[in-house]
Amino acid sequence: xxxxxxxxxxxxxxxxxxxxxxxxxxxxxxxxxxxxxxxxxxxxxxxxxxxxxxxxxxxxxxxxxxxxxxxxxxxxxxxxxxxxxxxxxxxxxxxxxxxxxxxxxxxxxxxxxxxxxxxxxxxxxxxxxxxxxxxxxxxxxxxxxxxxxxxxxxxxxxxxxxxxxxxxxxxxxxxxxxxxxxxxxxxxxxxxxxxxxxxxxxxxxxxxxxxxxxxxxxxxxxxxxxxxxxxxxxxxxxxxxxxxxxxxxxxxxxxxxxxxxxxxxxxxxxxxxxxxxxxxxxxxxxxxxxxxxxxxxxxxxxxxxxxxxxxxxxxxxxxxxxxxxxxxxxxxxxxxxxxxxxxxxxx
Amino acid sequence: xxxxxxxxxxxxxxxxxxxxxxxxxxxxxxxxxxxxxxxxxxxxxxxxxxxxxxxxxxxxxxxxxxxxxxxxxxxxxxxxxxxxxxxxxxxxxxxxxxxxxxxxxxxxxxxxxxxxxxxxxxxxxxxxxxxxxxxxxxxxxxxxxxxxxxxxxxxxxxxxxxxxxxxxxxxxxxxxxxxxxxxxxxxxxxxxxxxxxxxxxxxxxxxxxxxxxxxxxxxxxxxxxxxxxxxxxxxxxxxxxxxxxxxxxxxxxxxxxxxxxxxxxxxxxxxxxxxxxxxxxxxxxxxxxxxxxxxxxxxxxxxxxxxxxxxxxxxxxxxxxxxxxxxxxxxxxxxxxxxxxxxxxxx
DNA sequence: TTCGTTTATGCAAGCGCTTGTACAACTTTT
DNA sequence: AAAAGTTGTACAAGCGCTTGCATAAACGAA
Numbered sequence: 001x002x003x004x005x006x007x008x009x010x011x012x013x014x015x016x017x018x019x020x021x022x023x024x025x026x027x028x029x030x031x032x033x034x035x036x037x038x039x040x041x042x043x044x045x046x047x048x049x050x051x052x053x054x055x056x057x058x059x060x061x062x063x064x065x066x067x068x069x070x071x072x073x074x075x076x077x078x079x080x081x082x083x084x085x086x087x088x089x090x091x092x093x094x095x096x097x098x099x100x101x102x103x104x105x106x107x108x109x110x111x112x113x114x115x116x117x118x119x120x121x122x123x124x125x126x127x128x129x130x131x132x133x134x135x136x137x138x139x140x141x142x143x144x145x146x147x148x149x150x151x152x153x154x155x156x157x158x159x160x161x162x163x164x165x166x167x168x169x170x171x172x173x174x175x176x177x178x179x180x181x182x183x184x185x186x187x188x189x190x191x192x193x194x195x196x197x198x199x200x201x202x203x204x205x206x207x208x209x210x211x212x213x214x215x216x217x218x219x220x221x222x223x224x225x226x227x228x229x230x231x232x233x234x235x236x237x238x239x240x241x242x243x244x245x246x247x248x249x250x251x252x253x254x255x256x257x258x259x260x261x262x263x264x265x266x267x268x269x270x271x272x273x274x275x276x277x278x279x280x281x282x283x284x285x286x287x288x289x290x291x292x293x294x295x296x297x298x299x300x301x302x303x304x305x306x307x308x309x310x311x312x313x314x315x316x317x318x319x320x321x322x323x324x325x326x327x328x329x330x331x332x333x334x335x336x337x338x339x340x341x342x343x344x345x346x347x
Numbered sequence: 348x349x350x351x352x353x354x355x356x357x358x359x360x361x362x363x364x365x366x367x368x369x370x371x372x373x374x375x376x377x378x379x380x381x382x383x384x385x386x387x388x389x390x391x392x393x394x395x396x397x398x399x400x401x402x403x404x405x406x407x408x409x410x411x412x413x414x415x416x417x418x419x420x421x422x423x424x425x426x427x428x429x430x431x432x433x434x435x436x437x438x439x440x441x442x443x444x445x446x447x448x449x450x451x452x453x454x455x456x457x458x459x460x461x462x463x464x465x466x467x468x469x470x471x472x473x474x475x476x477x478x479x480x481x482x483x484x485x486x487x488x489x490x491x492x493x494x495x496x497x498x499x500x501x502x503x504x505x506x507x508x509x510x511x512x513x514x515x516x517x518x519x520x521x522x523x524x525x526x527x528x529x530x531x532x533x534x535x536x537x538x539x540x541x542x543x544x545x546x547x548x549x550x551x552x553x554x555x556x557x558x559x560x561x562x563x564x565x566x567x568x569x570x571x572x573x574x575x576x577x578x579x580x581x582x583x584x585x586x587x588x589x590x591x592x593x594x595x596x597x598x599x600x601x602x603x604x605x606x607x608x609x610x611x612x613x614x615x616x617x618x619x620x621x622x623x624x625x626x627x628x629x630x631x632x633x634x635x636x637x638x639x640x641x642x643x644x645x646x647x648x649x650x651x652x653x654x655x656x657x658x659x660x661x662x663x664x665x666x667x668x669x670x671x672x673x674x675x676x677x678x679x680x681x682x683x684x685x686x687x688x689x690x691x692x693x694x
Numbered sequence: 695t696t697c698g699t700t701t702a703t704g705c706a707a708g709c710g711c712t713t714g715t716a717c718a719a720c721t722t723t724t
Numbered sequence: 725a726a727a728a729g730t731t732g733t734a735c736a737a738g739c740g741c742t743t744g745c746a747t748a749a750a751c752g753a754a
């Protein structure tokens with residue numbers, strides 16, 4: 001047994017000459033405590049430098065003001081921005097945020113889930129790791145009464161869970177249409193692993209747009225990145241651009257790969273956008289400043305973060321009343337046309 | 348009083364038919380429990396889906412495995428990368444990370460400090476907000492036995508605190524030398540608020556390099572950004588470039604302002620690097636891909652994050668033995684020469 | 695004056711875990 | 725066979741707070 005280390009409510013109670021329950025109630029602004037007593041207690045607490053122990057409170061009330069955030073990584077603009085906005089929104093509501101990076105590892109996602117459950121977080125906002133294909137760990141959290149909201153990379157396997165997504169199908173469709181409208185006809189597509197719903201949806205959107213335009217979708221023009229890193233993009237660009245029958249446009253799964261694709265095309269002496277159009281998902285802060293500037297699709301990370309927190313807290317607080325209605329919220333994306341796809345002057 | 352909600356060690360104890368202390372010890376691999384009993388307990392725990400309540404453990408042991416991270420924001424490459432690496436290193440050591448964004452507000456920094464103290468975090472890694480000039484909140488944390496490590500934006504006012512920094516003076520000196528070596532002579536400098544040690548140091552470095560080179564430092568060529576945002580950079584660039592006596596090089600406090608400076612120069616028809624050299628602190632992921640690519644100074648965010656965590660945990664664990672020796676660790680930066688300062692061909 | 699109310703405070707149990715100490719059951723020593 | 729060690733486990737207090745219930749004080753009404 002450890003000896004007590006810091007000022008606790010017993011010390012405050014002794015200082016004022018009341019009981020600890022009075023101190024506790026005074027500090028929590030309970031109506032039953034007289035204003036005079038409250039003032040005395042608060043003054044004493046301040047004087048002694050008392051800081052309420054949140055652990056004890058949480059243990060006692062069986063609830064914390066903490067939200068766990070599980071994301072693949074933090075060094076991608078979209079994700080760090082998402083976490084930024086989640087933290088911001090959570091702070092407003094008086095919640096703290098525990099950040100967990102899975103590095104796209106399923107094992108780590110599970111480990112973190114256990115940590116968060118052990119910490120008794122009130123809720124979890126998660127973007128699935130690339131590897132994740134089974135979801136018992138999420139079920140486990142729910143069994144423990146922890147609310148979960150999924151963002152961006154979601155799954156249909158988890159029923160009764162609020163999801164915040166963009167319309168991946170539609171977005172990919174429109175991105176493809178944009179290329180077609182610009183006059184590109186031989187369009188390659190760089191996808192993430194289609195086990196992930198979002199990549200599957202995007203691929204379908206691409207294929208549908210091609211089909212409707214009567215353009216051929218060649219199998220060798222559809223490539224799959226593993227981690228969609230810069231290097232991944234370079235490798236794939238290399239493969240695509242060295243095909244005997246070369247595509248004249250590439251739709252990449254994110255902006256990192258878009259940039260590496262453009263860079264690699266230049267190295268090979270292929271002109272962007274004249275000989276190769278490039279569009280990428282996920283706007284990055286500097287997409288506008290590249291030369292050529294990169295056409296990309298802006299995901300509303302701010303709205304996504306805010307909504308995720310808002311819905312999560314709604315659900316956390318819903319227990320009292322009744323059952324919560326789980327929603328799938330689909331947000332709009334924005335295609336930002338820049339030089340990398342401006343084949344027509346009018347572009 | 349809330350009723351118990353989840354499986355606890357009493358349930359496990361009942362299942363196995365031993366006391367709760369045996370369960371607790373078995374789960375913690377205490378040597379006094381026989382292997383046979385341990386196995387039974389663990390099996391039962393698994394079977395019942397028992398998850399240890401970390402709150403209760405922390406309350407009981409008076410220590411948590413949580414590190415608080417206080418940073419100005421998360422939507423800057425350097426900081427999100429720093430946090431990324433802190434989280435990564437903390438995970439290795441079995442610690443979770445609570446992330447707090449101050450938005451460069453002193454008030455918020457204090458608020459968060461209180462939250463972290465209330466959460467009884469084991470330690471705190473902090474990068475000061477731009478506004479912060481007094482440090483009682485850090486003293487407060489230390490009085491409560493919470494270890495603190497300062498990173499990047501630090502202060503000399505906090506004695507006996509480990510600090511992880513770059514050599515700001517030297518780095519600015521060398522950056523300035525680089526411009527001079529390239530043949531630029533009329534060099535302007537965009538600084539952050541010099542109340543912040545780091546900006547003051549950098550400014551001194553700049554001035555010293557100029558002095559040693561026998562170049563004049565005009566007061567009107569030294570500008571102060573408020574938040575060093577993109578817009579801030581544009582505003583300052585505009586002021587500088589419209590001076591009757593225009594500088595032919597600008598050393599900016601970060602890469603965001605470097606980019607906005609370049610963009611604005613182009614708008615004004617000023618050629619970079621021919622008519623204007625631009626170098627910026629803080630490498631961004633796309634600095635290399637801009638046209639012109641941006642010369643910048645790489646801060647070792649990975650090493651800084653790792654070291655911060657390592658030193659912090661060393662200090663946390665040092666209490667047992669004796670007093671910990673606080674260190675100031677100064678890390679090397681790297682100047683990455685790119686097109687935006689290549690005045691000489693050889694550059 | 696007495697009694698029902700209201701108002702303010704205290705008592706004590708409980709949240710789930712850790713841990714110093716006591717103790718029973720064996721094993722070893724003499 | 726008794727004393728002295730070894731295990732292995734249980735008991736109970738304690739971490740700091742919340743909270744249902746009891747109780748005391750103060751008040752106006754009867």
